Amino acid sequence: MIVGGLVQMLAGDIYTFAVGRGLSGIASGVAINVLNNYLREIAPRQWRMFYLLLVQVALSIGTLLVTTLMYAIPDVPSSEWQFKPLFGGPIIIGLLQLA
Numbered sequence: 001m002i003v004g005g006l007v008q009m010l011a012g013d014i015y016t017f018a019v020g021r022g023l024s025g026i027a028s029g030v031a032i033n034v035l036n037n038y039l040r041e042i043a044p045r046q047w048r049m050f051y052l053l054l055v056q057v058a059l060s061i062g063t064l065l066v067t068t069l070m071y072a073i074p075d076v077p078s079s080e081w082q083f084k085p086l087f088g089g090p091i092i093i094g095l096l097q098l099a
Contacts, residue, residue: 001027001094008087024090031097032059 004027007020035055043051 001031001090001097003027005088005090005094008090009084020087027090027094 001024004020004022004024007023008017009020011017011020032055036052039051039055040048
């Protein structure tokens with residue numbers, strides 16, 4: 001996630017940006033699978049499905065939030081620098097996972 005976020009933030013063309021998105025996507029998929037397996041192992045039996053459901057709900061709300069926020073980004077070439085720092089979000093999430 002950290003590497004993918006850095007590549008996206010520093011990308012100068014669409015191909016480099018696509019590589020960063022691919023790296024972030026692979027890292028997110030691995031993190032979600034590891035999280036589900038970890039919760040399945042440590043959660044008490046009576047709460048296990050609730051915790052696993054929370055992961056899926058969080059993913060759905062996050063997808064909805066990102067899709068909604070994309071409408072707020074203007075489609076103007078001069079605003080390109082304004083949204084590039086947003087791709088640093090995965091860096092923060094990756095650092096939190098390492099802590």
